[in-house]
Amino acid sequence: MQGRKVIITGVPGVGKTTVVNEALKKLKSEGVEYQSINFGTFMFEVAKNDNVVQDRDQMRTLDRTVQKRLQQRAAQAIAQITGNVLIDTHASVKTPTGYLAGLPEWVLREIMPDTIVLVETDDDQILMRRLNDETRSRDKEGSRAIGEHQQFNRSIAAGYAMITGCTVKIVINADLLLERAAEDMANVLR
Numbered sequence: 001m002q003g004r005k006v007i008i009t010g011v012p013g014v015g016k017t018t019v020v021n022e023a024l025k026k027l028k029s030e031g032v033e034y035q036s037i038n039f040g041t042f043m044f045e046v047a048k049n050d051n052v053v054q055d056r057d058q059m060r061t062l063d064r065t066v067q068k069r070l071q072q073r074a075a076q077a078i079a080q081i082t083g084n085v086l087i088d089t090h091a092s093v094k095t096p097t098g099y100l101a102g103l104p105e106w107v108l109r110e111i112m113p114d115t116i117v118l119v120e121t122d123d124d125q126i127l128m129r130r131l132n133d134e135t136r137s138r139d140k141e142g143s144r145a146i147g148e149h150q151q152f153n154r155s156i157a158a159g160y161a162m163i164t165g166c167t168v169k170i171v172i173n174a175d176l177l178l179e180r181a182a183e184d185m186a187n188v189l190r
C-alpha cells in the first residue's frame, strides 16, 4: 500500500506535538507506523547552514523571500520520504508583514497530502499555554489575535483542500482532554 501523508497544523502553543506523540503511542501498540517529521526543523537545518538564524523562532521574522526559499527546500527534502509520514507544521505563519501561507501551491504539489489536521482550542487556553511555556520564544499576543490566526488557518486550509483534494479534519485539544484529542488524531491516522 502507498504511504499516507498527513499534515498536522495549529497555532503555536496549541499542543500539536503533544497530541501527535500521544496518538503515535496508541498506534504503535496496534502496529501502525508513521514517520513523524517537523517541517520547521527541516527549514531550520537549512537556515543554520546558510547562517541566517541561530534560533528556530527567529525564522518567521526573516525576509519573506528568504522564508519562502527555506520553505521550498524543506518541501523538496520532505517529498523524498516514503511510507506513512506525519508532518508537523503550520497552516500559516504570522510574520511582521502578515500571514505567510505554510503550504503554498508549490509546497502542496511536492507533498500532496491525504489529510490536513487543524489542532485547535479556545483562544484563551492557547494564551495561557504560551505564557506557561518557557522553552520557546512564543509571540506575545492577546486572545483576539490568536482567534484571528485560528480563523485564518481554517480559511486557508479550505484552499489547500481545493488544490489537492485532501480532507481537512479539526481536532480540539482542550484543557484536561488530551486523551480525547489523541484518540481523535489516532482515528485520522489509522
Ligand code: AMP
Binding pocket: 012, 038, 039, 040, 041, 043, 056, 057, 058, 059, 060, 067, 071, 088, 089, 090, 093, 101, 102, 103
Ligand atoms: P515550530 O517548531 O513548528 O513552531 O516551527 C518553527 C518555525 O518554523 C515556525 O515559527 C516557522 O518560522 C517555521 N515553519 C514551520 N513550518 C513552516 C511552513 N510550512 N512554512 C513556513 N515556515 C514554517
Ligand code: MG
Binding pocket: 016, 017, 088
Ligand atoms: Mg511544536
